[in-house]
Structures are given as C-alpha cells and as structure tokens.
Amino acid sequence: MASWTVGQLAKRAGVGVETVRFYERKGLLAVPERKPSGYRQYDEEVVDRLRFIKRAKELGFTLNEIKELLSLRLDPTTTCADVKKRSAEKIDDIEAKIRTLQRMKKALVKVTKACRGRGGTCECPILEALDREG
Amino acid sequence: MASWTVGQLAKRAGVGVETVRFYERKGLLAVPERKPSGYRQYDEEVVDRLRFIKRAKELGFTLNEIKELLSLRLDPTTTCADVKKRSAEKIDDIEAKIRTLQRMKKALVKVTKACRGRGGTCECPILEALDREG
DNA sequence: CTACACTCCGTACCATACTACGGAGTCAAG
DNA sequence: CTTGACTCCGTAGTATGGTACGGAGTGTAG
Incomplete structure (x- = not known):
C-alpha cells in the first residue's frame, strides 16, 4: 500500500526527517495519521506538498509565505487573483x-x-x- | 575633552547602545577604557570605526567579514592586494x-x-x- | 537634594530555517 | 531472537544581527 514513513517521505522529497517534523510543527504539513506504534504515516499527496514547498522556497518565498499560499489554496473563497497578487508582490521584493x-x-x-x-x-x-x- | 559615553557614541554613529555592546562582544570594537564609575569611554576613532562598520555592512559584508577587514588593516604585513582580494570575492558573491x-x-x-x-x-x-x- | 536620564551587567528573546541529541520504543532481516 | 536501522519525543544548539529586560549604580540639572 502507498503509505510512507517519515524517513521514506523525506528521502522521496529530498529533505531531512527533522525538516519534515519541523514543517509539521510550523503548520506547513498537516498532522499525519499514526500507526499503532506511533509512527507517522504519509501518502503521495504529502510528497507533492513537500515538493511544492521546496519549489516555492526556490522562488524566494519564506516558510510563512508558503504557509499562506497553501492555505489560500485550501480556501474555496480565494481567487486566482489573490494568488497572482502575492506573486506580484514577491516579484517586487x-x-x-x-x-x-x-x-x-x-x-x-x-x-x-x-x-x-x-x-x-x-x-x-x-x-x-x-x-x-x- | 573628546571622550564620549556609549550613548553619545551610539547617537553619533547612528546605531543603538546595545549594538555597540554587541559589537564589543563580537570583537568588532576594542574593549574601551573605563571611567572610575565603570562607564565606557570612547574617542573620535571609535566613531570612525563604527561608521566603517556601517558602510561595510551596506556593501554587503557580514560582521565576521568586517572583523577580518578590520584586522587586516591593523596587521602591517597585509597588503593592499589582500584587501582587494576580499573585495573581489565579495563582488563575486x-x-x-x-x-x-x-x-x-x-x-x-x-x-x-x-x-x-x-x-x-x-x-x-x-x-x-x-x-x-x- | 531630589529627580530623571543614563549606564552597568548578564541573560533572554526576536526571526529564519533548520540540525543535533539522547534515551526509549519499533520494525524487519537473517 | 538478536541486531541494526529507523522512529518517537522534547529540548537545545547553529548562524545572523541584533533588541529587550530588570535591578542596581552613576551623573547632572534645577
């Protein structure tokens, strides 16, 4: 089944295990399901999200800005224009x-x-x- | 006489008092003479040095690099070429x-x-x- | 002589983005 | 069933460049 441990996730996304935990604490990654052992369980979507974070970082967004970007995406009332505005501001920066x-x-x-x-x-x-x- | 307190120095150089103490701890400013009361005593040279630091910071040097620059200047065996080399490296950066x-x-x-x-x-x-x- | 500004000191805190540590528990291969 | 790799957790440390705090002592103007 497509369920990854934190180490596998980290490897696939090209970050460190501690970084995943750090992003979780910072609210950039959702609190994951746990196995009975307490081990974190991740699916493919989280790999995508981590890669999203990586690329946004490469584009010069800070973690806080990325967090906003991610929540913009989750909020059905935000428009494409909102996202475009953030990008334009970032270009100005x-x-x-x-x-x-x-x-x-x-x-x-x-x-x-x-x-x-x-x-x-x-x-x-x-x-x-x-x-x-x- | 031309002797300044830390507050007067800070004001003249355009930095905060805490910043002066911070630079002293970091070795960017020499440990100053003290009055009997324990108050730090500064002369004109220190104002110049603080301004040197400010300008070097504006040119993109980090505090550590500035510290090196300052020690280069004090060391009679270093040449102008040494300083030029640092600047060239900084330009590359x-x-x-x-x-x-x-x-x-x-x-x-x-x-x-x-x-x-x-x-x-x-x-x-x-x-x-x-x-x-x- | 009193009031107020200034200075002393060490330590803690800010943001940024991680990275490391240590002791305990878990998982899988052989 | 042991061994070694992996995971758990909270806390602490890294680097950068400062800023803030608080209680005590000092300097000075009125």
Missing part, C-alpha cells in the same frame, strides 16, 4: 533586492578599481573609502 | 546572489503571466506550476 545588490556591487567595484593592489594597507583606497563618508 | 534572484524572478514572472487572474484557485496556473515539476 525580488526586484528591490536586486537593485540593492547592484548598488552594493557598483560601490564595491568603484572602490576596487581605485586600488592598484600594491603596498601596505595604510595607502589602501578601499579601506580609506570605508573610512570616509559613504 | 553579490553577482551570484543577483543571478539567483534573477532566475527566481524569471520563473515567477513566467508563471504569473499564465494567470488571467480570475476564477477559483482550482484553476490557478501559479499553484499548478508549483505543484508540477519545476
């Missing part, structure tokens, strides 16, 4: 992060270019730039 | 982060475009995409 990193990079490149890479640190333009007003 | 974010954004945009933003979540292409293989 990502764009903001990219802009910040590009600013950081630009400043670092500028400062690095001024350095001829020789001599002691006393004359290092990188450290001097950090010393001065940004 | 930043570029890698940007690439990752751009991949995430692309995937999200693709999935969002497929969504016409209407109907229930049963037919939401965004959630479906997360369900399927990435």
Whole structure:
C-alpha cells in the first residue's frame, strides 16, 4: 500500500526527517495519521506538498509565505487573483533586492578599481573609502 | 575633552547602545577604557570605526567579514592586494546572489503571466506550476 | 537634594530555517 | 531472537544581527 514513513517521505522529497517534523510543527504539513506504534504515516499527496514547498522556497518565498499560499489554496473563497497578487508582490521584493545588490556591487567595484593592489594597507583606497563618508 | 559615553557614541554613529555592546562582544570594537564609575569611554576613532562598520555592512559584508577587514588593516604585513582580494570575492558573491534572484524572478514572472487572474484557485496556473515539476 | 536620564551587567528573546541529541520504543532481516 | 536501522519525543544548539529586560549604580540639572 502507498503509505510512507517519515524517513521514506523525506528521502522521496529530498529533505531531512527533522525538516519534515519541523514543517509539521510550523503548520506547513498537516498532522499525519499514526500507526499503532506511533509512527507517522504519509501518502503521495504529502510528497507533492513537500515538493511544492521546496519549489516555492526556490522562488524566494519564506516558510510563512508558503504557509499562506497553501492555505489560500485550501480556501474555496480565494481567487486566482489573490494568488497572482502575492506573486506580484514577491516579484517586487525580488526586484528591490536586486537593485540593492547592484548598488552594493557598483560601490564595491568603484572602490576596487581605485586600488592598484600594491603596498601596505595604510595607502589602501578601499579601506580609506570605508573610512570616509559613504 | 573628546571622550564620549556609549550613548553619545551610539547617537553619533547612528546605531543603538546595545549594538555597540554587541559589537564589543563580537570583537568588532576594542574593549574601551573605563571611567572610575565603570562607564565606557570612547574617542573620535571609535566613531570612525563604527561608521566603517556601517558602510561595510551596506556593501554587503557580514560582521565576521568586517572583523577580518578590520584586522587586516591593523596587521602591517597585509597588503593592499589582500584587501582587494576580499573585495573581489565579495563582488563575486553579490553577482551570484543577483543571478539567483534573477532566475527566481524569471520563473515567477513566467508563471504569473499564465494567470488571467480570475476564477477559483482550482484553476490557478501559479499553484499548478508549483505543484508540477519545476 | 531630589529627580530623571543614563549606564552597568548578564541573560533572554526576536526571526529564519533548520540540525543535533539522547534515551526509549519499533520494525524487519537473517 | 538478536541486531541494526529507523522512529518517537522534547529540548537545545547553529548562524545572523541584533533588541529587550530588570535591578542596581552613576551623573547632572534645577
């Protein structure tokens, strides 16, 4: 029968056993049925859900956001537009992060270019730039 | 005389008092002289150092990296090239982060475009995409 | 001289996402 | 029927960068 232990589930989804328990505690995975021994029992759907979580994480959603996403899906009154809105917000987040990193990079490149890479640190333009007003 | 309390220092550098104590514990700030009362005593140099830390943080260095940067500066045997190397590594880090974010954004945009933003979540292409293989 | 702001200290707590530990019970192969 | 792998549980630790707390002592303005 298609019933998996936590270890089998974890392996199939490519995460650790402790991670499954952690997600359960955090409410990302439903509390599973138990065998008489107390062992957790999972079916195929949970593998799918774990993979959903993995992919959403790869897309930059935090666990809390993923939890929301999952509950959106369960709620019959939420619309596709709700989900689209979350995604759009996440795209904005990502764009903001990219802009910040590009600013950081630009400043670092500028400062690095001024350095001829020789001599002691006393004359290092990188450290001097950090010393001065940004 | 130019001697500041921890609160004055924090204010001048634009950080919190607890942050100063935190940096001291982490070894980013030297253990300061104390007044007979036990109050920490700071001079202008520490303001500069705190600002150095702030700017390095803005450039994407972690506190540990900043600590290294600061010790590089104090060590007379390190060269400007050493510092330049750190900066180059940091630029690589930043570029890698940007690439990752751009991949995430692309995937999200693709999935969002497929969504016409209407109907229930049963037919939401965004959630479906997360369900399927990435 | 009193009131109030500031400082001292260690410790605990915040969020994020796990990972590890240890002792006890369970399952399956040989 | 033993052995070894797996599972149970709660708690604690990891890394990051701080923030908050509380009781005691200090500094200073009025």
